[in-house]
Amino acid sequence: MNKSTSWFNITSLVVGFAFLYVPILILVVYSFNASKLVTVWGGFSTQWYVELVHDQAIIDAAWVTIRVGIISASFATVLGTMAALVLDRYRKFHGRALFSGMVYAPLVMPEVITGLSLLLLFVAIGFDRGFWAVVIAHTTLTMCFVAVVVQSRLVTLDRSLEEAALDLGCPPVKTFFLITLPLILPGVVAGWMLAFTLSLDDLVIASFNTGPGATTLPIKIYSMVRLGVTPEINAISTILISVIAVGVIAASVLSHRSQVEKEKAERAVFLTN
Amino acid sequence: MIEAVGPIKRKFAPWDDPTLKPFIRFENVTKRFGDFTAVDNLTLDIYEREFFALLGPSGCGKTTLMRMLAGFEQPTEGRILLDGKDLSGIPPYKRPVNMMFQSYALFPHMTVEGNIAFGLRQEGMDTSNINTRVAEMLELVKLEKFAKRKPHQLSGGQRQRVALARSLAKRPKVLLLDEPLGALDKKLREETQFELMDIQMELGMTFLIVTHDQEEAMTVSDRIAVMNHGIIAQIGTASEIYEQPASRYVADFVGDINLIDGAVTAVGDRIVTLHCAGVDATISAEAGPGEVAVGAEAGFAIRPEKVQISLEAPPAGTPNVLSGEVWDIGYLGDISVYRVRLAGGSIVKATVANLTRIVERPITWEDKVYLTWPADAGVILLK
Numbered sequence: 001m002n003k004s005t006s007w008f009n010i011t012s013l014v015v016g017f018a019f020l021y022v023p024i025l026i027l028v029v030y031s032f033n034a035s036k037l038v039t040v041w042g043g044f045s046t047q048w049y050v051e052l053v054h055d056q057a058i059i060d061a062a063w064v065t066i067r068v069g070i071i072s073a074s075f076a077t078v079l080g081t082m083a084a085l086v087l088d089r090y091r092k093f094h095g096r097a098l099f100s101g102m103v104y105a106p107l108v109m110p111e112v113i114t115g116l117s118l119l120l121l122f123v124a125i126g127f128d129r130g131f132w133a134v135v136i137a138h139t140t141l142t143m144c145f146v147a148v149v150v151q152s153r154l155v156t157l158d159r160s161l162e163e164a165a166l167d168l169g170c171p172p173v174k175t176f177f178l179i180t181l182p183l184i185l186p187g188v189v190a191g192w193m194l195a196f197t198l199s200l201d202d203l204v205i206a207s208f209n210t211g212p213g214a215t216t217l218p219i220k221i222y223s224m225v226r227l228g229v230t231p232e233i234n235a236i237s238t239i240l241i242s243v244i245a246v247g248v249i250a251a252s253v254l255s256h257r258s259q260v261e262k263e264k265a266e267r268a269v270f271l272t273n
Numbered sequence: 274m275i276e277a278v279g280p281i282k283r284k285f286a287p288w289d290d291p292t293l294k295p296f297i298r299f300e301n302v303t304k305r306f307g308d309f310t311a312v313d314n315l316t317l318d319i320y321e322r323e324f325f326a327l328l329g330p331s332g333c334g335k336t337t338l339m340r341m342l343a344g345f346e347q348p349t350e351g352r353i354l355l356d357g358k359d360l361s362g363i364p365p366y367k368r369p370v371n372m373m374f375q376s377y378a379l380f381p382h383m384t385v386e387g388n389i390a391f392g393l394r395q396e397g398m399d400t401s402n403i404n405t406r407v408a409e410m411l412e413l414v415k416l417e418k419f420a421k422r423k424p425h426q427l428s429g430g431q432r433q434r435v436a437l438a439r440s441l442a443k444r445p446k447v448l449l450l451d452e453p454l455g456a457l458d459k460k461l462r463e464e465t466q467f468e469l470m471d472i473q474m475e476l477g478m479t480f481l482i483v484t485h486d487q488e489e490a491m492t493v494s495d496r497i498a499v500m501n502h503g504i505i506a507q508i509g510t511a512s513e514i515y516e517q518p519a520s521r522y523v524a525d526f527v528g529d530i531n532l533i534d535g536a537v538t539a540v541g542d543r544i545v546t547l548h549c550a551g552v553d554a555t556i557s558a559e560a561g562p563g564e565v566a567v568g569a570e571a572g573f574a575i576r577p578e579k580v581q582i583s584l585e586a587p588p589a590g591t592p593n594v595l596s597g598e599v600w601d602i603g604y605l606g607d608i609s610v611y612r613v614r615l616a617g618g619s620i621v622k623a624t625v626a627n628l629t630r631i632v633e634r635p636i637t638w639e640d641k642v643y644l645t646w647p648a649d650a651g652v653i654l655l656k
Binding site (some may be wrong): 179 | 343344345364366367370374375376378379380381382392395396439440443
């Protein structure tokens with residue numbers, strides 16, 4: 001087979017990436033537009049970013065979003081890691097298949113359903129919709145992603161490491177914190193970042209469960225767009241995209257770097273021997 | 274100057290001393306995993322300062338037996354005693370035994386020092402004592418220069434030493450070694466076997482090794498238990514197991530052997546005579562354990578190095594003669610293996626030590642040869 005790039009390959013690559021990134025690129029470019037009209041280029045300007053900083057409603061929404069993200073990602077990381085540990089450790093128990101299916105179901109569950117069911121639950125138990133309702137809803141949404149990421153890390157962990165720690169006199173809980181957790185930490189951190197970014201850009205579930213004073217950024221943007229798209233929205237969206245991109249890239253770098261370093265060191269040992 | 278020879282090695286055989294109590298005792302231990310019986314009503318005594326080997330193919334229950342002693346598995350039935358104390362219900366982190374894992378299981382996020390110190394820290398030993406002990410251990414395994422390295426910066430042999438040092442650091446009453454040398458190449462493995470023996474003698478600990486490598490078991494251990502399907506097929510010293518196997522299974526698993534089937538025709542004081550219809554010969558040999566009766570089915574087992582091969586017919590009336598034709602010759606350097614095809618079609622192996630450097634060997638392919646051996650060279654096996 002010809003290894004050099006054919007016209008077909010180049011075309012599919014260009015078309016594919018264009019499909020994915022041209023809309024985002026346009027959004028980013030127009031966020032630096034001097035004109036107030038979204039569709040007319042009026043020269044380069046950062047005025048919309050400056051305006052953004054002075055828009056208290058958006059700052060408030062951003063602050064709510066970040067707090068929801070951090071708290072729900074932390075809850076989701078603890079719960080997701082625990083679920084992953086159970087699924088990895090207890091290979092045989094009654095209802096294991098059901099349990100693992102139930103942990104992963106939210107991955108494919110329509111967000112409308114998740115949002116609606118949580119709303120019904122909160123109404124039924126008389127839990128006020130608002131900040132904490134959104135936090136709980138986002139924890140529910142993201143913990144399965146954490147479980148997937150952590151479990152993939154656990155699969156590569158040699159069980160005898162934990163047995164060795166027990167054998168050397170370390171009780172089980174201490175073994176988890178001294179041996180297991182440090183070794184799966186890249187997975188746990190990657191899971192946290194994934195949960196954080198998922199929470200950051202969720203609109204559907206948040207809008208079902210939000211209440212007064214708990215408007216998240218996606219909800220705010222959505223309500224602003226209903227009155228017409230402004231360059232300010234482009235600016236805020238650009239910032240959101242950057243934050244999410246940094247989060248996702250950091251998460252993947254974290255999970256890859258340790259692996260690469262390990263391989264490099266092993267190669268070095270192999271060559272010196 | 275010639276130094277005086279060191280202390281004469283006493284014969285170490287506590288298992289022959291009825292006044293001694295066993296240090297480790299497996300008492301009617303059974304372990305089942307679902308339908309599968311890994312260890313089947315097994316009783317075994319191991320004595321203090323003994324280097325004991327559990328030998329067998331994979332799935333024979335040897336690793337399960339060791340893991341039960343470490344506390345990672347609980348016996349389904351029976352109990353395990355260590356120094357007279359019942360171990361049931363005691364979790365692995367409270368048992369005075371340490372294990373060296375097959376995968377070494379070194380903590381990848383800790384240095385060599387950190388790995389060795391890990392168990393001592395759990396004991397709550399103070400820092401200066403930990404440092405002294407770690408230094409001692411590093412010296413013992415000759416890794417002083419590698420103290421600050423991480424496990425992935427070490428070669429396989431060095432990792433093996435770190436694992437050994439870590440499991441010895443707490444001075445356990447018993448050290449368990451699970452296929453400790455399996456990942457090393459042959460040369461390094463042989464060296465390390467002798468080092469293990471030296472370390473065991475120096476520290477005076479009880480070592481229990483699990484291995485599927487019969488040479489390893491025979492080299493390092495005082496006694497060997499050959500295991501098969503969850504039971505012990507035979508316990509004995511290396512030479513007892515090799516020269517006096519209790520069953521065909523043991524004879525076949527440990528070393529190379531010729532096995533010839535026959536029926537007992539005469540039972541003497543120590544010597545039993547077999548008629549082997551397959552090779553049309555009458556063979557006399559020492560009886561193995563068990564009652565022998567005339568007419569019983571039995572097997573004759575003889576090690577290839579005890580078979581003498583010759584081109585000349587032995588004088589008439591010589592007992593234990595087989596004749597055949599040289600089928601294959603394997604030259605291994607130190608020895609040559611002759612595979613001789615008998616009239617009935619079965620193959621008997623004879624090995625000859627190559628004591629001289631002559632190029633031409635007198636026996637070659639398709640020569641008619643005679644195989645002979647003294648009456649006590651082989652054994653009769655009933656099982």
